[in-house]
Amino acid sequence: MADLGKIDGDFFDEYIYPNLGADREDEILSPQHGVDFGVIDVGGKAVALATDPVFIMPSLGFERAAWFAFHILMSDVAVSGMTPTHLSIDFNLPPEITDEEFATIWETFDAEAKELGVSVVTGHTARYAGCNYPMVGGATAIAVGEFDDLVKPNGAQVGDxxxxxxxxxxxxxxxxxxxxxxxxxxxxxxxxxxxxxxxxxxxxxxxxxxxxxxxxxxxxxxxxxxxxxxxxxxxxxxxxxxxxxxxxxxxxxxxxxxxxxxxxxxxxxxxxxxxxxxxxxxxxxxxxxxxxxxxxxxxxxxxxxxxxxxxxxxxxxxxxxxxxxxxxxxxxxxxxxxxxxx
The missing domain is CATH 3.90.650.10 (PurM-like C-terminal domain)
Structure with a gap:
């Protein structure tokens, strides 16, 4: 594993890939190194899911930092070709964040979500000792759509x-x-x-x-x-x-x-x-x-x-x-x- 940044393909293949829980028939696209999202079939609908850290840099100003954090979370499901629809989010906040600072973050998330048509469906918010910027939690973005609209990350073909x-x-x-x-x-x-x-x-x-x-x-x-x-x-x-x-x-x-x-x-x-x-x-x-x-x-x-x-x-x-x-x-x-x- 690299000292900083994401794991490489070898680490993924040795430690992550062999341990992915139960095999299910509704899983259409399984985890792969360097692939942005997974897909499950729910009642004939394609559901793309992607999980990332909540990345907040206070030095950017909280409104600007929250805009960027929101779009990071949306980007990995957007590359499925389907519009993001839902968000599940966990904030593990540093003790020093003020109520006003969090309000700016959340109001910015709300405005961007409404602009894109994304509904927040569940989450968790708390201050914890030992939590530090910029990684202050994690979230899963979801896109629900038709399989005909799904762009798979492994779909590149010779001649494209x-x-x-x-x-x-x-x-x-x-x-x-x-x-x-x-x-x-x-x-x-x-x-x-x-x-x-x-x-x-x-x-x-x-x-x-x-x-x-x-x-x-x-x-x-x-x-x-x-x-x-x-x-x-x-x-x-x-x-x-x-x-x-x-x-x-x-x-x-x-x-x-x-x-x-x-x-x-x-x-x-x-x-x-x-x-x-x-x-x-x-x-x-x-x-x-x-x-x-x-x-x-x-x-x-x-x-x-x-x-x-x-x-x-x-x-x-x-x-x-x-x-x-x-x-x-x-x-x-x-x-x-x-x-x-x-």
Whole structure:
């Protein structure tokens, strides 16, 4: 297991996969490493479920932090192609959180849930000693829909085209530039820093996924979270038993991303990028998907192809899964620098 961040595939295969409880006939999609959600059949309806930590960074301001936390929870079921419908949430809060701060979090969750049509169906809320930001609980997001609308994460097929929205390191850029703005001021071009901070509200792939799925025959979707675009595409390929070829020159890179990654000395293609959608699309649907995304103001491009074989090939070179996301080390290191500055 890595010291920081998610477990790798080997750990999953040794410790998690052999111990998944009872086998049930209603389980349609079982847990796999790098797959965002599971699926069960309930009375002929597809029910997608995904569980994640509740991630609250007070330094973002509680309203902004809660917006991001909510969209993290929704993103893994949104890539099922079905609109999220329900939320079950557990808050294990640090003792220092005030009633007013929690109210801001919960009112923001309520507003975003109403906007998306999500109902909170159950939960748990308490302060506990030993609980600390940013991981303050866990939640399960649920999407209920028709099986015909379900986009399985292992559905990529040879000949499909690869579409990517927004490009690399969106989350790393948005979070690092806001958290460490005092370290970056005067050391990085002011226009680039402002652009980097603007990446914050790009950190949701929910609209990207729902727009893409509605527009054309999408065969698989994945959000580029830990280990970024390279890690995400490698996982899409592995889950479907295919290869993926990527041309990096075709991938959109949003303003402020290169400068921020250079400042923190992190590889942007390996860095966490919540908000970036990775999709494989049947060739006949590519133009429709790109047009639909463009109509919603979502930057996107066709950047590669699904091929026979296995793994990821980047600009003609076989490329392994990054294994470790550089965001976490950069974040920890610069928290120390920020404390010294203050």
């Amino acid at each position: 085209k690869v579409i990517i929205t927004k490009g690399p390191a969106v989350e790393a850029t948005g979070l690092l530039s806001i958290q460490f703005e005092p370290l970056m001021e005067g050391e990085m071009d002011a226009e680039a820093l402002s652009a980097a901070k603007d990446r914050f509200y790009d950190m949701s792939p929910v609209q990207d996924a729902l727009v893409a799925a509605a527009a054309g025959p999408v065969t698989a979707m994945h959000d580029a979270t830990e280990c970024g675009i390279y890690g995400g595409l490698y996982e899409v390929a592995r889950s479907a038993g295919v290869g993926i070829e990527l041309e990096t020159d075709a991938v959109p890179v949003l303003p402020g991303v290169r400068e921020t990654c250079n400042f923190f000395d992190i590889e942007m293609w390996h860095a966490i990028s919540e908000g970036t959608l990775l999709a494989t699309v049947s060739p006949e649907g590519v133009d429709d998907v790109l047009a639909a995304l463009d109509a919603e103001g979502i930057p996107a491009a066709e950047v590669g192809e699904v091929v026979s074989g296995s793994g990821l090939v980047v600009d003609g070179e076989p490329t392994d899964h990054p294994g470790i996301d550089p965001f976490w080390g950069a974040f920890e290191e610069n928290m120390g620098k920020l404390a010294d500055l203050q």
